[in-house]
Amino acid sequence: MIRSCTMTLETWRLLDLGAIDPLETQIIYDMVAQGITEGESQNTIIICWPAEPLVSVGYFQEIEKDIDLEFCRENDIVVTRRVIGGGGVYLDDGQLFYQLIGRVDSPTTPKPIDAYYRKFLKAPVQAYRNLGIEAEFRPVNDIQVNDKKISGNGAGDVGDARILTGNMILDFDFEMMVKVLRVPSEKFRDKIYKSLKDRMSTILLETGSMPEKDEVKMDLIGLYEETLGIELEKGELSSWEKSRMLELRPKYKSDEWLHWRSGGRLDARTVRISATASVGTASHKAEGGLIRVTAEEVENEIKEIVISGDFFMLPSTAIGALENNLKGTTLSKDAILEKIKESYTEFDIDSPGVKPEDIADTIELAFEQR
Known part of the structure; x- marks a missing residue:
């Protein structure tokens, strides 16, 4: 001792x-x-x-x-x-x-x-x-x-x-x-x-x-x-x-x-942009850190999404599960927020200073900037 x-x-x-x-x-x-x-x-x-x-x-x-x-x-x-x-x-x-x-x-x-x-x-x-x-x-x-x-x-x-x-x-x-x-x-x-x-x-x-x-x-x-x-x-x-x-x-x-946490897979080489598809990106500063979202929507549903930033999330593996759960979600704030909250409960996510509302707001902002 x-x-x-x-x-x-x-x-x-x-x-x-x-x-x-x-x-x-x-x-x-x-x-x-x-x-x-x-x-x-x-x-x-x-x-x-x-x-x-x-x-x-x-x-x-x-x-x-x-x-x-x-x-x-x-x-x-x-x-x-x-x-x-x-x-x-x-x-x-x-x-x-x-x-x-x-x-x-x-x-x-x-x-x-x-x-x-x-x-x-x-x-x-x-x-x-x-x-x-x-x-x-x-x-x-x-x-x-x-x-x-x-x-x-x-x-x-x-x-x-x-x-x-x-x-x-x-x-x-x-x-x-x-x-x-x-x-x-x-x-x-x-x-x-x-x-x-x-x-x-x-x-x-x-x-x-x-x-x-x-x-x-x-x-x-x-x-x-x-x-x-x-x-x-x-x-x-x-x-x-x-x-x-x-x-x-x-x-x-x-x-x-x-480079594993990269929005590069949604860049111009892979994203189809048409009358029914678009890609958006946005950043939002929450109390617990910066949240950055890059996402593709097709026919008003999330097809692909990358959530990155300098925040903390436990368990760290939950970020991939959260992204997968958001795929197929209708692009409405209520639907997105409900899916994020469900994921927080399902995977016992703890993200100090970052609330489900912060992530939902960032996704909404990404598609406001289309």
């Missing part, structure tokens, strides 16, 4: 990995979730950071619309997609990652996602406060100081496991962040840069100095023991886990994985 706590619910493994291959920072928690599901891994907290920079896009994003892939290639920046939602982000060793992977039915893990975030983010909130930063939890899943974001967090379910990923931001490369984004013009990029500086902060900006990363790490580890009521035992990857990591690596580098 690293720090004593009053009541221990469970023993979790601690993987204190330090700097690791950038792609592996995104593969490892997926692998552990798979291992938990298959009985090969235990509940685990991972502490790490990337040895080299990378761009990580959310599970539901359309990468070609959000990330400047050409810039990333020219600058040798690794780009991959993660298994949980949220937006695209530039990551480097100025951040300390905490990744928690535990069984969904663990006594430590609240089922409602809002309660889960509140409980599992107590430790990083207190770690910031221990550095003299008046951080606070801000729903849906942010940690803020003076209305500025100082930690990015996301959660998702993979098999029988729930994953939380987040970061303690010691320093941040604002200029590189805006360079990796796909934007309509350089003037717009300047606006994004100013917006980022206005609404985001770091430990360095708040305190005027850089703390020792190891000290921040050890404080965070102890706080997780206290706030979750667990005992952490240092461990290593098993041979099974190392093998699964190697198996997953080609997937995380593949074009199929990078």
